[in-house]
Amino acid sequence: MAYLKPDFFERDVLTVARDLIGVELEWQGCSGIIVETEAYAVEGDLACHTASRPSARDFVLKQPPGTAYVYLNYGMYWLFNLLVKGGNKDGLVLIRALEPKRGIELMQQRRNKLKPNELCSGPGKLGRALGITGDHHGTIMAGRGRPAQCGLHLPSGPVxxxxxxxxxxxxxxxxPWRFLAADHPHVSVPHGKVKLPLVKPPSPLM
Incomplete structure (x- = not known):
């Protein structure tokens, strides 16, 4: 099965985030089908790390497309993203959920869970199930320099x-920059079920 090449990630971040649905993520003896992603744009997106973290902007500038951007969330969970650059809109794609395929017993041990739909149904769960840590920040996932047993495979059919x-x-x-495999039991939050936070209106001028 062929691996994705860097040019897959040299497109608009929204296009890449959508096209990653159905792709198989292989990681050090484990693998799963990507069923949920989120796109974050380098420019004009206050939710992206590049809006507030100089280190993220430096990462985007210096690393090749398809490189893993891994960060610690809430001091507990390592989240796995992929760098997209060279298209109309550069950015990062968060891998939010997988349908486990290989290495399931190892994922179950790491997560202390047995049900397959509980192993990788969220970005923190996914990181723990695959054994991803901060040491994996900067891992090249496409093209020259990609480690053995790590990579991404195109889907076998339409999704x-x-x-x-x-x-x-x-x-x-x-x-609307979260993408999901339709009606899939392994996503973190079903379609239409995200509760938006209350946004306070600006204070009136005195």
């Missing part, structure tokens, strides 16, 4: 994809 708002953010909350 029905839905768009929805992103989860758990407080900025740019209404962007």
């Amino acid at each position: 029905s994809v839905l768009a929805d708002v992103r989860v758990g953010i407080s900025q740019a909350v209404d962007y």
